[in-house]
Amino acid sequence: xxxxxGPKTIIIGAGKLAWHLGPALQKAGFRIIQVYSRxxxxxxxxxxxxxxxxxxxxxxxxxxxxxxxxxxxxxxxEALLPQINLKDVFMIHTAGSVPSNVFEKWTSDFGVLYPLxxxxxxRAIDFRTVPVCIEANNKENEDRLKSIAEKISDNxxxxxxxxxxxxxxxxxxxxxxxxxxxRAAYDILHHYGFDFGxxxxxxxxxxxxxxxxxxxEAQTGPASRHDKNxxxxxxxxxxxxxxxxxxxxxxxxxxxxxxxxx
Amino acid sequence: xxxxxGPKTIIIGAGKLAWHLGPALQKAGFRIIQVYSRxxxxxxxxxxxxxxxxxxxxxxxxxxxxxxxxxxxxxxxEALLPQINLKDVFMIHTAGSVPSNVFEKWTSDFGVLYPLxxxxxxRAIDFRTVPVCIEANNKENEDRLKSIAEKISDNxxxxxxxxxxxxxxxxxxxxxxxxxxxRAAYDILHHYGFDFGxxxxxxxxxxxxxxxxxxxEAQTGPASRHDKNxxxxxxxxxxxxxxxxxxxxxxxxxxxxxxxxx
Numbered sequence: 001x002x003x004x005x006g007p008k009t010i011i012i013g014a015g016k017l018a019w020h021l022g023p024a025l026q027k028a029g030f031r032i033i034q035v036y037s038r039x040x041x042x043x044x045x046x047x048x049x050x051x052x053x054x055x056x057x058x059x060x061x062x063x064x065x066x067x068x069x070x071x072x073x074x075x076x077x078e079a080l081l082p083q084i085n086l087k088d089v090f091m092i093h094t095a096g097s098v099p100s101n102v103f104e105k106w107t108s109d110f111g112v113l114y115p116l117x118x119x120x121x122x123r124a125i126d127f128r129t130v131p132v133c134i135e136a137n138n139k140e141n142e143d144r145l146k147s148i149a150e151k152i153s154d155n156x157x158x159x160x161x162x163x164x165x166x167x168x169x170x171x172x173x174x175x176x177x178x179x180x181x182x183r184a185a186y187d188i189l190h191h192y193g194f195d196f197g198x199x200x201x202x203x204x205x206x207x208x209x210x211x212x213x214x215x216x217e218a219q220t221g222p223a224s225r226h227d228k229n230x231x232x233x234x235x236x237x238x239x240x241x242x243x244x245x246x247x248x249x250x251x252x253x254x255x256x257x258x259x260x261x262x
Numbered sequence: 263x264x265x266x267x268g269p270k271t272i273i274i275g276a277g278k279l280a281w282h283l284g285p286a287l288q289k290a291g292f293r294i295i296q297v298y299s300r301x302x303x304x305x306x307x308x309x310x311x312x313x314x315x316x317x318x319x320x321x322x323x324x325x326x327x328x329x330x331x332x333x334x335x336x337x338x339x340e341a342l343l344p345q346i347n348l349k350d351v352f353m354i355h356t357a358g359s360v361p362s363n364v365f366e367k368w369t370s371d372f373g374v375l376y377p378l379x380x381x382x383x384x385r386a387i388d389f390r391t392v393p394v395c396i397e398a399n400n401k402e403n404e405d406r407l408k409s410i411a412e413k414i415s416d417n418x419x420x421x422x423x424x425x426x427x428x429x430x431x432x433x434x435x436x437x438x439x440x441x442x443x444x445r446a447a448y449d450i451l452h453h454y455g456f457d458f459g460x461x462x463x464x465x466x467x468x469x470x471x472x473x474x475x476x477x478x479e480a481q482t483g484p485a486s487r488h489d490k491n492x493x494x495x496x497x498x499x500x501x502x503x504x505x506x507x508x509x510x511x512x513x514x515x516x517x518x519x520x521x522x523x524x
Contacts, residue, residue: 016482073487097492117464118482123471131460166454169496174447174461175468176483177513178440183477185436192428198393199436200473202379206437207469209385211462215445220278220380221438225335230359234431243516250512251439254505258445
């Protein structure tokens with residue numbers, strides 16, 4: 001087990017975020033004393049991953065923890081909280097769209113540490129570059145949470161619940177929806193026996209462009225030119241992939257509407 | 263004017279692609295002897311950019327060119343071709359969804375050089391990394407075009423018209439539609455007074471992920487979990503931005519459908 005001098009921490013949940021947050025906290029000197037997950041396989045895998053004792057029994061959570069970090073889906077968090085029986089512990093969750101006062105009934109010290117990032121177990125990420133939004137139930141806990149967050153990230157902001165929900169929603173467009181467009185491209189190429197690799201330089205350049213200019217200035221392509229011929233040809237070509245045909249039509253129309261109204 | 267020993271080349275069009283292709287050709291030793299654009303301002307700007315004589319008069323095109331490269335929109339290309347009066351010259355266009363035989367009536371040597379990339383005048387791009395699809399009207403011209411393309415790019419493939427149209431369509435999803443999702447995120451943050459910058463690490467990570475795994479494996483977020491609560495909250499939050507609300511609902515449903523059918 002890795003030792004450290006920082007707060008004694010329990011991580012609840014063994015999903016993608018836990019998988020990255022655990023090592024980032026250990027690197028920053030936190031003593032992760034236990035991890036919990038509902039299923040044995042994920043608890044054990046995560047425990048081994050960060051070399052920490054694991055449990056699948058919520059009654060076995062160690063009582064001497066200073067900090068409990070919940071890395072759960074919204075529904076799992078709400079289902080689990082009533083079963084947790086720890087006193088005087090600082091509880092934080094990591095969800096974009098769950099209020100901090102979900103903890104109100106269970107502890108007097110609580111907060112939120114929401115990383116604006118997409119995590120995948122198999123990809124390393126430098127947590128220091130991850131923007132982290134924090135919120136706590138009072139100024140003292142906010143300071144405490146800020147100092148925790150700043151130990152793992154160089155990009156920490158205090159963001160209230162309403163604004164955190166906005167960040168979360170914008171992130172869904174920028175990440176999940178963007179990835180779905182990659183998927184359409186992947187499936188279309190795959191459908192015709194081509195390799196997705198040929199698009200990778202274009203994908204990276206499209207992302208890099210919006211580091212330097214607004215997405216509005218960066219927009220190119222037939223929809224922004226309202227080139228009806230091409231739009232029509234592509235819609236026909238997608239006849240046997242109706243789901244992507246719908247997306248093509250819908251998103252093209254939205255791009256055109258935005259250009260027209262300017 | 264920059265001299266070179268390669269083919270004497272005229273570039274027709276002074277848009278985003280010309281702006282990048284011109285310098286890439288010059289760097290590879292091509293002698294660009296003239297540029298043409300319909301408007302004086304764009305012809306002059308581009309001519310100055312690559313230090314080459316410009317014209318806005320299609321009758322003034324130099325007759326000793328070996329190669330004429332059309333960097334025009336599809337409609338502009340079709341409108342301009344009947345006016346061009348050059349003989350025995352290799353004509354190529356750069357469009358994703360225009361057949362090569364658009365040149366048939368005007369020359370016996372022709373082809374297509376289609377770069378699978380998004381170009382913006384103000385951003386430098388290393389053309390060597392740009393995937394280039396080529397096609398020509400016979401084997402001899404294909405070899406000629408291949409050697410031209412390989413002088414500027416390390417990633418050249420011979421792709422027929424049907425397949426080039428597929429590449430183009432996939433590129434629209436991966437680039438134009440992706441950028442429209444960035445734009446939604448930008449507008450939503452802007453609407454509430456937040457800076458788009460906070461999403462940049464997430465945008466880069468989302469793009470980098472699909473260099474290593476398929477977009478299907480990379481997908482995260484509430485739509486893929488079918489978290490109806492969050493979807494509903496976000497739809498309500500977007501009530502005063504109906505265009506983005508429509509996109510949110512439509513794309514979320516498409517993500518969910520894909521996850522459900524697997």
